Amino acid sequence: xQTLSVELGDRSYPIYIGTGLLxxxxxxxxxxxxxxxxxxxxxxxxxxxxxxxLETLAPLQADSVVLPDGEQFKNWETLNTIFDGLLQARHNxxxxxxxxxxxxxxDMTGFAAACYxxxxxxxxxPTTLLSQVDSSxxxxxxxxxxxxxxMVGAFYQPRSVIIDIATLTSLPDRELSAGLAxxxxxxxxxxxxxxxxxxxxxxxxxxxDVAALAWAIERSCxxxxxxVARDEKEGGLRAILNLGHTFGHAIExxxxxxxxxxxxxxxxxxxxxxxxSRRRGWLSGADVERVRVLLERAGLPTRSPPGLSVQRYxxxxxxxxxxxxxxxxxxxLEALGRACVxxxxxxxxxxxxxxxxxxxx
Amino acid sequence: xQTLSVELGDRSYPIYIGTGLLxxxxxxxxxxxxxxxxxxxxxxxxxxxxxxxLETLAPLQADSVVLPDGEQFKNWETLNTIFDGLLQARHNxxxxxxxxxxxxxxDMTGFAAACYxxxxxxxxxPTTLLSQVDSSxxxxxxxxxxxxxxMVGAFYQPRSVIIDIATLTSLPDRELSAGLAxxxxxxxxxxxxxxxxxxxxxxxxxxxDVAALAWAIERSCxxxxxxVARDEKEGGLRAILNLGHTFGHAIExxxxxxxxxxxxxxxxxxxxxxxxSRRRGWLSGADVERVRVLLERAGLPTRSPPGLSVQRYxxxxxxxxxxxxxxxxxxxLEALGRACVxxxxxxxxxxxxxxxxxxxx
Numbered sequence: 001x002q003t004l005s006v007e008l009g010d011r012s013y014p015i016y017i018g019t020g021l022l023x024x025x026x027x028x029x030x031x032x033x034x035x036x037x038x039x040x041x042x043x044x045x046x047x048x049x050x051x052x053x054l055e056t057l058a059p060l061q062a063d064s065v066v067l068p069d070g071e072q073f074k075n076w077e078t079l080n081t082i083f084d085g086l087l088q089a090r091h092n093x094x095x096x097x098x099x100x101x102x103x104x105x106x107d108m109t110g111f112a113a114a115c116y117x118x119x120x121x122x123x124x125x126p127t128t129l130l131s132q133v134d135s136s137x138x139x140x141x142x143x144x145x146x147x148x149x150x151m152v153g154a155f156y157q158p159r160s161v162i163i164d165i166a167t168l169t170s171l172p173d174r175e176l177s178a179g180l181a182x183x184x185x186x187x188x189x190x191x192x193x194x195x196x197x198x199x200x201x202x203x204x205x206x207x208x209d210v211a212a213l214a215w216a217i218e219r220s221c222x223x224x225x226x227x228v229a230r231d232e233k234e235g236g237l238r239a240i241l242n243l244g245h246t247f248g249h250a251i252e253x254x255x256x257x258x259x260x261x262x263x264x265x266x267x268x269x270x271x272x273x274x275x276x277s278r279r280r281g282w283l284s285g286a287d288v289e290r291v292r293v294l295l296e297r298a299g300l301p302t303r304s305p306p307g308l309s310v311q312r313y314x315x316x317x318x319x320x321x322x323x324x325x326x327x328x329x330x331x332x333l334e335a336l337g338r339a340c341v342x343x344x345x346x347x348x349x350x351x352x353x354x355x356x357x358x359x360x361x
Numbered sequence: 362x363q364t365l366s367v368e369l370g371d372r373s374y375p376i377y378i379g380t381g382l383l384x385x386x387x388x389x390x391x392x393x394x395x396x397x398x399x400x401x402x403x404x405x406x407x408x409x410x411x412x413x414x415l416e417t418l419a420p421l422q423a424d425s426v427v428l429p430d431g432e433q434f435k436n437w438e439t440l441n442t443i444f445d446g447l448l449q450a451r452h453n454x455x456x457x458x459x460x461x462x463x464x465x466x467x468d469m470t471g472f473a474a475a476c477y478x479x480x481x482x483x484x485x486x487p488t489t490l491l492s493q494v495d496s497s498x499x500x501x502x503x504x505x506x507x508x509x510x511x512m513v514g515a516f517y518q519p520r521s522v523i524i525d526i527a528t529l530t531s532l533p534d535r536e537l538s539a540g541l542a543x544x545x546x547x548x549x550x551x552x553x554x555x556x557x558x559x560x561x562x563x564x565x566x567x568x569x570d571v572a573a574l575a576w577a578i579e580r581s582c583x584x585x586x587x588x589v590a591r592d593e594k595e596g597g598l599r600a601i602l603n604l605g606h607t608f609g610h611a612i613e614x615x616x617x618x619x620x621x622x623x624x625x626x627x628x629x630x631x632x633x634x635x636x637x638s639r640r641r642g643w644l645s646g647a648d649v650e651r652v653r654v655l656l657e658r659a660g661l662p663t664r665s666p667p668g669l670s671v672q673r674y675x676x677x678x679x680x681x682x683x684x685x686x687x688x689x690x691x692x693x694l695e696a697l698g699r700a701c702v703x704x705x706x707x708x709x710x711x712x713x714x715x716x717x718x719x720x721x722x
Contacts, residue, residue, distance in 0.1 A: 076437055080506075087508040090679065115476075118503060118514045119594070142479060145441075147448040153479045154515065233480070318451065 002218050006137060007229040011157045015137060015221050017214060021164040022049060022125070025056050031123055031159040034094025036061045040082055040109040041100040042069040045127055048170055053100060053125070063089045067105060071258040074104045074144045076152075082112040096121040096159070102128035102175070103135035103262065107153070110141030114156035124158045127167040129179025129213075130263050133186070133220035136161050138228040138241075144257060149249045155233050163221075165213055177299035178263025180205060181244075183216050184294055185270060186223045189240050192337030194219050195294075202297050240339040243331040244269030250316035254308050260301070267300035268357070276353045277333040287336050304358035313354050314347075363579050367498060368590040372518045376498060376582050378575060382525040383410060383486070386417050392484055392520040395455030397422045401443055401470040402461040403430040406488055409531055414461060414486070424450045428466060432619040435465045435505045437513075443473040457482040457520070463489035463536070464496035464623065468514070471502030475517035485519045488528040490540025490574075491624050494547070494581035497522045499589040499602075505618060510610045516594050524582075526574055538660035539624025541566060542605075544577050545655055546631060547584045550601050553698030555580050556655075563658050601700040604692040605630030611677035615669050621662070628661035629718070637714045638694040648697050665719035674715050675708075 001018030016027055037060050041050055046066045054062050065085035067078050086095065099109030099122060106124055113122035126136035142153020168176070180202075187195030197215075198205075204212040224241065231238040247269030251260060274291045277283045292302045304313075317328060328350075329343040355361065362379030374392075382388055398421050402411055407427045415423050426446035428439050447456065460470030460483060467485050474483035485497035503514015529537070541563075548556030558576075559566075565573040585602065592599040608630030612621060635652045638644045653663045665674075678689060689711075690704040716722065 076441070080437065083506055083513055084508070087506060087512060115503075115513045115515060117512060118501065118516050140479065142476075145444055145448060147445070151448060151478060152444055152476045154476060155479050 002214070004218070004221050004225055006157070006225045008157060008232055013158060013160050015161040015163065015225065017163045017165070017218055017221070019164065019166045019210065021162050022053050022167070023056055025059075027160075027162055028056060028098075028123070029059070031121075032060065032096045033121060034092070034096060036089075036091050036095040037063070037098055038082075038086055038089070038091055038095060039064040039098045039100050040067065040105060040112070041065075042067045042102075042105055044069040045101050045105075045170075049100060049127065049167065053098070057098075061089075063091070067108070069104075071104055071144075071252075071262070072256070074108060074257065076143060079108050079112055079143055082109065083116060086112075086116055091116075091120075093117045093120060096123060098123045098125060099136075099158075100125045100127065101131070102126065103131040106131050106136050107141050107150070108143060110139070110156055110158065111143060111153050114141055114154035119156070121159050122156075124161040126161070126163060128171055128175055129168060129217070130175070130182055131179075132163045132217050133179060134182040134224065136163070137221055137224045139232065149252055149257070163217060165210060165217070168208060168213060173299065175261065175263075176206070176208070178261040178267075180298040181263035181267040181270070181295065181300050183220050184298065185241075185243050185266065186220045188270065188274075188291065188333060188336060189243050189331075189339035190223045190227075190337065191219070192335075194223075195337060199290075199294055202294065206299070236341070239329070239341045240331055243333070243339055244271075244273050246317050246328075246330055247272045247313070250313050251305060251308065253316050254312055255305060260305065264301050267295045267298075268303060268305075271295065271302045272304075272353055272357045273330065273332055275356055276330070276350065279349050279353060280332065282332065282334050283336070287333075290336065304354070306358075307360065309360045310351050310354045313359055314350070363575070365579070365582050365586055367518070367586045369518060369593060374519060374521050376522040376524065376586065378524045378526070378579055378582065380525065380527045380571065382523050383414050383528070384417055386420075388521075388523055389417060389459075389484070390420070392482075393421065393457045394482065395453070395457060397450075397452050397456040398424070398459055399443075399447055399450070399452055399456060400425040400459045400461050401428065401466060401473070402426075403428045403466055405430040406462050406466075406531075410461060410488065410528065414459070418459075422450075424452070428469065432465055432505075432613075432623070433617070435469060435618065437504060440469050440473055440504055443470065444477060447473075447477055452477075452481075454478045454481060457484060459484045459486055460497075460519075461486045461488065462492070463487065464492040467492050467497050468502050468511070469504060471500070471517055471519065472504060472514050475502055475515035480517070482520050483517075485522040487522070487524060489532055489536055490529060490578070491536065491543055493524045493529075493578050494540060495543040495585065497524070498582055498585045500593065510613055510618070524578060526571060526578070529569060529574060534660065536622065536624075537567070537569070539622040541659040542624035542628040542631070542656065542661050544581050545659065546602075546604050546627065547581045549631065549652065549694060549697060550604050550692070550700035551584045551588075551698065552580070553696075555584075556698060560651075560655055563655065567660070597702070600690070600702045601692055604694070604700055605632075605634050607678050607689075607691055608633045608674070611674050612666060612669065614677050615673055616666060621666065625662050628656045628659075629664060629666075632656065632663045633665075633714055633718045634691065634693055636718055637691070637711065640710050640714060641693065643693065643695045644697070648694075651697065665715070667719075668721065670721045671712050671715045674720055675711070
């Protein structure tokens, strides 16, 4: 088992990465301070992992709430079922919520923890590659609004993140690929050597080799933890973690949440960001091709879904949170392995990039 | 104009108390960092104060959201209309929300600010006596849940609190009285001299004498600011601010939100707390009578509403946030002017107290 740390002063917390951790009572109990816990999971994962986890937590009053599975349920109605469950089982301010699931479960459980009785503790137990390398670390929580993704939420850090690689055996191939999009992102924004390692080991990762997955997760979490420690609330640096996300959010909103997976939308978005970076003169055509090929090998889309016009992209991107005082800000690549944030975007170049990546006229 | 300060390190903020402050651009602009503001108010106050305040904010993009008036609307649906308004007018992460109204508007606007795009700035402009002396100071925000009051919310501090005493001229008598319940509370929990001053000046306060109101508000805010500075998130001391509130929340929940005003429920609850304190041997019968007479002179109820049984009180109090690990905790008075929190409650004595204060068998 590897242990990393997210350094945030008195809100610092550990990330544990290993196999079979769900059964390890010694990992859970030190991070639970009251006598009540509530495991929040979804209908797909509950039959697989809920009973063993409740067994691990047996010394406590351990309740559970099972949510419907899917990004389209990341809304207030579903969030409210967590509050209903907590209140019906009389959970008080010393309770601890445990998010057992992917990004949707983690984001909603974290936001429920941030709001329930004005804030209770929570632990992340991510079960998808995407949530293990991204959403479970860093304290971004929230729900979607019909007018925009993650528009309602909180910065709220967990007490610990417990990553059990064994849970990846039940992950559908498509979701494994979606997680690899974020893994590749870390290479692109911060570590050219890791990018090279991913190119060498993509076949092993897709074959779910445990050692390869363990390193990909560890290196991803290291990079994320470093960025979050330096800029918890996205005052500046943290924005680089959003490479491809402004484009990706536009795709997700346009298609309706859940049609494309988040990682798939981000993959296409990263190709758009790479292409825009090339037009700025920062990347070569060969660099862009390297990004595209790696994402494609990971089983990810690299172009816009059909039916989405350039105009629609621009309208949707203008309500993204990364828009500051009316100016569109985007994460671009100065080189493979180095990201920057810029609000100096030429509209004409942006339109050409979108068209080039498959957006319709 | 008086200026107080709530000392919370880098989240410290000023409280301004005076007359005609809504027109004072110099008070508002230094606490607004972006170019967008959104005033949130309700349908009763909008015709009175919204246009002048928007005029004060004219140099900025100033939008507004008007909520229905009443505690029964302190729920997710109403909160969501704030998010709708912000997103439709494309407010970004640098926006500032301004809560123009009583406790319901302040609690909901503060919670909206805590959640919108994971947190934006906000300013409290309380227009009721209750919100001026209590809910606008200290950062408690939230909404109600069908199973309990304020069960969903956040600790989230405003950038400033601007108390314009002139707004009290439009306040109905019943709401003035409800505000006086919290003013009397500060005397009871922390300042016997202030309690005496209130007994001497109650007639002036009810006649809305501006100087008397100004001092009552200033002393109340001083006490609240001191308590909050020492215990922002209610780890211990801050709980004394809840004198009468556990009983009061039970009354509000049982009657349905908005039937009794919050201050009215708290007044009856403080009589219950005083009576329980007498049975503990801390207050004399004369002390309890002094509390009752002062509340009655302020135009407040001092007994349970009809139709509420002892059993119903006990059931409702058990889901109050002040219940820690299954033990009921109550704020009691060791003396007039000194509060304490105890979880050493004898069930029999509690039942007798409730019956004595008008709860049915």
